[in-house]
Amino acid sequence: MEKTLNQFERLKAFKDGLDALDDIMRFARQGNLDGATEDDFHRWKWWGLFHRKQTPGFFMLRLRIPNGKLRAHQIKAIGRIANEFGRGAADLTTRQNIQLRWIEIKDVPEIFERLRRVAIDHRQTGMDNFRNVTGCPVAGLDANEVIDASPFAKLMTDAIVGFKRYSNLPRKFNPSITGCRQDCANAQVNDLAFTPATKVVNGKRIVGFHVWIGGALGSKPPMLAQRLGIFVRPEEVGIITRLILDIYREHGNREHRHQARLKFLLMEWGLERFLSELERRFGAPLEPEGDDEVTCWGGDHLGVHRQKNGLYYVGCCVPTGRITGDQLIEFGRLAETYGNGELRLTIDQNIIIVNVPRDKLNALLDEPLLQTFSPFPSPLVRGLVTCTGIDYCHFSQIEVKARAIEFVQELEALLPADHPLKTGEGFVGRKLRIHWSGCPHSCGQHQIADIGFLGVKVRTHDGQIAEGTTVFVGGRLGDKPKIAQEVAEKVPCALLAPTVMQLLNRVCFNGNDNDDDSDGE
Structure with missing residues (x-):
């Protein structure tokens, strides 16, 4: 029987x-x-333009920044575009990207041209496409990394974006590749991810990757990626990525959109059949797994750290990822003044200034912008991640970013003065992961948080409709991953802080357990 698209x-x-x-x-x-139709608006997402019901007549523009790597002139150009055409509004995203707001159609040609001149892409950042490739934000610099995987993020992007072979997938496809021991790219939430591994072959230890597939938190049920059981050499990353996309393109569900992510194909086929088909297309058996080189999960690279080349990087916390055009421009100036003009974005919605000489660290840390976006945030602020929220996204049930900041402030006010979450004692380099999603699409990834909030509408005791959340606890990634469990339903936002105070003893703190030089030495 022929299926209906x-x-x-x-x-x-x-x-x-x-x-x-x-x-x-x-x-x-x-x-x-x-004269523009809804079909037009959907197709324009292939060029990064999103027409939002919350802001009729205006567009959000989502950029493509592989591995989150930027130069100062690029982030300055983005900041100027935000100021001149987008009311100065910008967001850092959980895919190492930047989104601009309030874009008018008449300004799009000029904006596209300015982005082209600084080599910033915006194609295929929405709808059923291969999305931005995430990775370790300090790739090539981290003293403990196994391999610099950032060139492969660019290789994957260049081989796929702009080609019609991969411009019509059944649904969006989130990729990731990292050589970092901390898995700061959160491999398990991606459709396809590569994490560092080694293997002894003919008496020689070689470096490569283990492969994860099928992660997706949106569309029920939320699922974390599974290991495919193979070892991929660096030179095989490109072909393996394309072959997996080919399988998904040809066999993914195109009849029921809510069952179209790769995870549903894996649920139907199972890993064994999927691997068999991959090997058939590859033309040979793939090597079995080697030794996993990931030592901890969810690192964020905030603070001051020494690089492998003797210079330093400074990771700055941008709570909820909300930032202005002026602040983007200022980050560019700081990167030029104190580093070599390079910056990195993170999946936790933060910014890192890299290649800073030791004798410039104190001056950089004294800069006013770093008083706003501190490299040394409290454990509660450090782990804060949010989606866009109702001000720009019509799917969201609540305002998210301002609510998240208010919640942290209220919770800190309730904590005893000597509480570790307030003093930071015992939390050096660690955080309490607090994630907010405004709707079940889970863009804030609340299911992998220590404490996760899912926005809902609630009815108060006096019969009024108010903003609230369902509360989840205990999410984690790693060797024993777990989707966060619901513990409280439809809690009004006004009661969140006291509710969470009662839950803190049940929360598992996800720490960064590596021995990186958090004091800068």
Whole structure:
């Protein structure tokens, strides 16, 4: 029996999203959106433009920044675009990306041209595409890394983005690759991830990767990626990625969109069948796993750390990822003044300034911007991650970013003065992971947090509708991963802090257990 394609599959079959640029430019010349359809708006996501119901007539622009690596002139250009065309608004995302707001269609050609001049891409950052490749934000610099995997993030991007072979996947596809022992890229939440591994072959130890597939927290049930059981050499990363995409493209569910992520194909096939098909396409058996080189999970690289080249990097906490154009420009200035002009974004929505000489550290730490975005935040602020929230996303049930900051402030006020979460004692280099998602799409990844919040509407005792959350605890990644469990339903936001105070003893603190030089030495 012939299957019926869902509406988005029909939309893509009629016209590929990569072919929508001429339409975008036509409406830009027209200067307004008169005549634009919902199908147009969906296709424009292939070019990074998202028309949001919360801001009718305006677009969000999502960039593509592989491995979160930026130069000062690039982040300055992004900041200027935000200021000139987007009311100075920007967000750092959980995929090492930047999103700009309040973009008008008439300004899109100029914005696209400015981004092109500084080599910042924005293609295929939405809808059913291969999304931004995440990785260790200090790749190539971390003194403890197994391999610098950032070149492979670029290789994967260059081989896939812009090609119609991969511009029509059944659903979005989140990739990650890291050579970091801390797995600061959170491999297990991705559709496809590579983590560092080694193996002895003919008496010689070689470096490569283990492969994880099928992670996705949105669309029920939330699932963490599983190890595929193979060892991939660096030169095989590109072909393995493309072959897995080929399998997904050809066999993923295109009838029921809510069952279209890769995890559902794995649920249907099982790992053994998937691996067998991968090996058939590869043309040979793949090597079995070697030795796992990941020693801990969820590192964030905040603080001051010595690099392998003797210089230092300074990881700055940007609570909830909300930032202004002026602040982006200032980060660029600091990178030029104190480092070599390079910065890195993290999946925890933070920014790292790299390659700082030791004799410039104190001056950098005294800069006003680092008083706002501290390298040494409290454990509660350090682990704060949020989605966009209701101010820009119509799926969200609540305002998220401001609520998250208010919650931390209220909880800190309730904590005893000598509580470790307030003093930081015993929490050097550690955090309490507090994640907020405004809706079940789980963009804030609340299921992997020590404490997770899912936005809901609640009815108060006087019958009024108010913002609230369902509370989850105990999520974790690693050798014994666990999806956070619901412990309290429909708690009004006004009561969250006292509710969580009662739960703290049940929470498992996810620490960063490596011996990195958190004091800068």
